Amino acid sequence: MVEQVQTRIMDFIVSNYLFGDVSRAPAPDESLLESGIVDSTGILELIQFLESDFALEVKDSETVPDNLGSVANLTRFVLERSPDAEPAV
Amino acid sequence: MCGICGVATPGPPPDAALLLRMVGRLRHRGPDGSGYLRDEGVGLGHARLAIIDTAGGAQPLSNEDGSLWIVFNGEIFNYVELGNELRSRGHAFRTASDTEVIVHAWEEWGEEALDRFNGQWAFALWDRTRRQLVLSRDRLGVRPLYYAHTGGGLMFASEVKALFADPSVPRTLDPAGLDETFTYWSPVAPRTPFAGVRQLEPGYVAYLDANGFRSHPYWSIDFPPRGEEPGQDARANAETLRDRIVEASRLRFTRSDVPVGAYLSGGIDSSVTAAVVARHTDAPLDTFSLRFADDEFDEGDYQQLMARRLGTRHHEVVVGPQDVAEVFPEVVRHAEAPLLRAAPAPLFLLSRLVRASGYKVVVTGEGADEVLGGYDLYREARVREFWTRDPSSDVRGRAAELLYPWMARAPGQAPAFARGFFGMHLAADDPALSHRPRWTSTAALKGLLTADMRARCAESGAPLDLLARLPAHSAGWDSLARAQWLEMTTLLPGYILSSQGDRMLMANSIEGRFPFLDRDVVAYADALPARHKLSGLEEKYLLKRAFADLLPPEIVRRPKQPYRAPDAASFCAPGAPDWVGDVTGTDALAAAGVFEPRLVQGLLTKARRSGGSGLGNTDNMRVLAVLSTQLLHHQFVVGDGGDDAAPATPLTAIDLTVEGQP
Numbered sequence: 001m002v003e004q005v006q007t008r009i010m011d012f013i014v015s016n017y018l019f020g021d022v023s024r025a026p027a028p029d030e031s032l033l034e035s036g037i038v039d040s041t042g043i044l045e046l047i048q049f050l051e052s053d054f055a056l057e058v059k060d061s062e063t064v065p066d067n068l069g070s071v072a073n074l075t076r077f078v079l080e081r082s083p084d085a086e087p088a089v
Numbered sequence: 090m091c092g093i094c095g096v097a098t099p100g101p102p103p104d105a106a107l108l109l110r111m112v113g114r115l116r117h118r119g120p121d122g123s124g125y126l127r128d129e130g131v132g133l134g135h136a137r138l139a140i141i142d143t144a145g146g147a148q149p150l151s152n153e154d155g156s157l158w159i160v161f162n163g164e165i166f167n168y169v170e171l172g173n174e175l176r177s178r179g180h181a182f183r184t185a186s187d188t189e190v191i192v193h194a195w196e197e198w199g200e201e202a203l204d205r206f207n208g209q210w211a212f213a214l215w216d217r218t219r220r221q222l223v224l225s226r227d228r229l230g231v232r233p234l235y236y237a238h239t240g241g242g243l244m245f246a247s248e249v250k251a252l253f254a255d256p257s258v259p260r261t262l263d264p265a266g267l268d269e270t271f272t273y274w275s276p277v278a279p280r281t282p283f284a285g286v287r288q289l290e291p292g293y294v295a296y297l298d299a300n301g302f303r304s305h306p307y308w309s310i311d312f313p314p315r316g317e318e319p320g321q322d323a324r325a326n327a328e329t330l331r332d333r334i335v336e337a338s339r340l341r342f343t344r345s346d347v348p349v350g351a352y353l354s355g356g357i358d359s360s361v362t363a364a365v366v367a368r369h370t371d372a373p374l375d376t377f378s379l380r381f382a383d384d385e386f387d388e389g390d391y392q393q394l395m396a397r398r399l400g401t402r403h404h405e406v407v408v409g410p411q412d413v414a415e416v417f418p419e420v421v422r423h424a425e426a427p428l429l430r431a432a433p434a435p436l437f438l439l440s441r442l443v444r445a446s447g448y449k450v451v452v453t454g455e456g457a458d459e460v461l462g463g464y465d466l467y468r469e470a471r472v473r474e475f476w477t478r479d480p481s482s483d484v485r486g487r488a489a490e491l492l493y494p495w496m497a498r499a500p501g502q503a504p505a506f507a508r509g510f511f512g513m514h515l516a517a518d519d520p521a522l523s524h525r526p527r528w529t530s531t532a533a534l535k536g537l538l539t540a541d542m543r544a545r546c547a548e549s550g551a552p553l554d555l556l557a558r559l560p561a562h563s564a565g566w567d568s569l570a571r572a573q574w575l576e577m578t579t580l581l582p583g584y585i586l587s588s589q590g591d592r593m594l595m596a597n598s599i600e601g602r603f604p605f606l607d608r609d610v611v612a613y614a615d616a617l618p619a620r621h622k623l624s625g626l627e628e629k630y631l632l633k634r635a636f637a638d639l640l641p642p643e644i645v646r647r648p649k650q651p652y653r654a655p656d657a658a659s660f661c662a663p664g665a666p667d668w669v670g671d672v673t674g675t676d677a678l679a680a681a682g683v684f685e686p687r688l689v690q691g692l693l694t695k696a697r698r699s700g701g702s703g704l705g706n707t708d709n710m711r712v713l714a715v716l717s718t719q720l721l722h723h724q725f726v727v728g729d730g731g732d733d734a735a736p737a738t739p740l741t742a743i744d745l746t747v748e749g750q751p
Contacts, residue, residue: 019691040510041705
């Protein structure tokens with residue numbers, strides 16, 4: 001389950017922010033902001049992705065780097081919020 | 090206002106046909122006439138937009154004995170005062186033009202004449218006695234001047250396309266110029282987007298003679314040490330600033346033999362300049378404004394408020410995404426640079442409106458943000474600086490959320506990330522503390538480059554080489570002054586005054602005049618205490634105070650709205666013009682070798698899913714960078730940038746060569 005969610009998130013990041021350039025795919029713990037992969041406005045796309053693909057509702061108070069700042073944090077956040085998370089698509 | 094060009098060659102005299110071809114390519118800059126001069130070793134060309142001494146000011150023009158010749162683009166606004174002084178020193182004038190004042194001033198004072206000029210210029214002087222060519226450009230880079238070394242000689246011109254009129258000048262994109270563009274938004278002079286093509290730095294003079302080519306600054310941006318600013322009283326400073334801006338505006342409105350109009354953006358700066366010039370005419374002033382079909386960008390209410398207040402004859406052009414897409418190739422052909430924003434395109438449409446209304450000259454508010462502390466970047470830097478003093482402070486970090494309330498997708502909507510973004514690269518001793526977020530986020534564009542181009546870009550040295558040019562004593566300046574130096578060295582000349590300024594105006598044969606970039610306004614503003622420019626987080630504090638009585642309170646109090654146009658949304662919605670697909674096709678991308686085709690397709694697929702709207706800042710810049718760079722390659726590397734128009738008539742032809750003598 002962890003792997004499945006993480007793969008889905010990584011796929012989104014590579015396709016949405018890196019346009020398929022897997023050579024620049026971040027390490028799971030790498031900061032998406034500091035690596036320049038996601039800019040401060042691009043974070044909204046990440047929220048939309050979580051809401052549509054994992055059927056989560058992300059509250060404003062949850063839009064913090066501890067939840068959304070890296071692939072590992074995102075994976076943990078998704079699994080905590082919905083332990084049975086299956087990608088909606 | 091005009092276009093200039095020329096050739097210096099150690100061989101036979103330059104070919105008249107080449108000079109005419111170069112002048113023809115500058116026809117939009119000067120549709121009222123043209124001229125050229127041939128001499129042993131040099132040729133000068135000129136395309137004329139007749140504004141001062143419309144009857145007598147044809148160029149090239151010389152001194153009394155014909156030993157010193159000039160071609161000149163721009164205005165010397167204090168030419169009347171300088172002319173009187175030179176007459177009293179025995180100089181005989183044949184015209185009433187500011188051009189002739191430059192010639193006599195150079196005879197009288199040599200290079201020191203430049204210090205006396207209050208204006209915006211690029212000129213070339215040919216000294217027949219010394220066999221010396223002199224090139225000079227105004228202090229802040231209002232007027233352009235490019236050059237290329239060619240086989241022992243030199244070519245120069247107001248625009249690159251005139252250099253490319255000589256097929257022997259190589260036409261390739263410069264990876265270092267692209268690297269600077271994908272960091273600062275434009276190359277920094279002397280670099281340009283084209284390999285082998287240089288631009289004279291703002292505030293520089295250059296000489297070419299038997300000793301070769303050399304250049305040096307006659308002026309540079311400078312600030313007093315923090316705390317040692319000469320005037321510390323805000324009320325007195327506001328009064329003096331007002332006097333200087335009023336005088337600068339008066340000179341720019343009255344020193345013209347054709348009518349002068351004014352831009353009104355809806356912001357404070359152009360409201361000030363329009364309000365001041367309106368006092369110098371009994372006839373209604375003509376004002377010109379840009380409207381946007383999309384409310385997110387439109388400032389029509391404020392423009393109309395100001396126009397009503399001044400009782401002007403007001404003209405507007407309403408711009409939508411399709412208009413931007415339609416003119417964008419022409420915009421890039423004029424800008425001669427990659428563009429990370431679509432914002433120049435509406436300004437092209439605005440100057441077209443000015444031309445259609447019978448005007449040749451407009452006064453605008455350009456430069457106030459740089460000179461008087463108006464940019465959000467300055468506010469952002471102040472927050473970052475405040476933060477560096479206690480990086481762990483949550484309260485200090487939260488100040489970042491005060492920034493950018495105007496953005497529809499403001500970082501404040503994901504506040505922790507806004508903080509994360511503005512909190513990156515925080516180092517108290519970083520002289521570029523102000524510019525790191527912009528440079529870092531812009532550099533994300535390089536992720537789209539081909540591996541080869543990425544490697545070649547990495548050799549450019551940006552941004553380290555720029556920081557090395559900061560004067561050593563800048564460590565004693567206020568941090569706002571360092572931010573201003575960076576802004577006035579990079580974005581102001583490289584983008585604001587060129588791609589959004591001179592090029593979009595001159596594309597439709599319109600001269601822009603900028604009171605806030607007046608020599609005496611800039612000198613005064615640079616010496617002000619930083620807190621009189623940015624007071625807390627209130628931008629342009631002293632300017633607002635100085636002109637509070639001339640402006641409606643709604644305009645003084647409104648939150649600053651940066652000038653923006655629809656970016657990716659102009660090109661990625663259904664119904665985009667064919668050129669978008671043409672320049673982003675695999676063949677076109679491979680031919681340019683700049684961007685990785687697979688990544689570009691991924692970007693465009695993403696952008697088109699939402700019709701280009703709702704994209705983040707970086708993706709908007711990516712789309713614009715790809716489209717403009719590809720257009721630039723198509724027009725200037727595949728093509729040669731020219732439309733080969735004939736030079737405008739009447740034509741002044743002067744031949745001083747041996748073969749030209751009867």
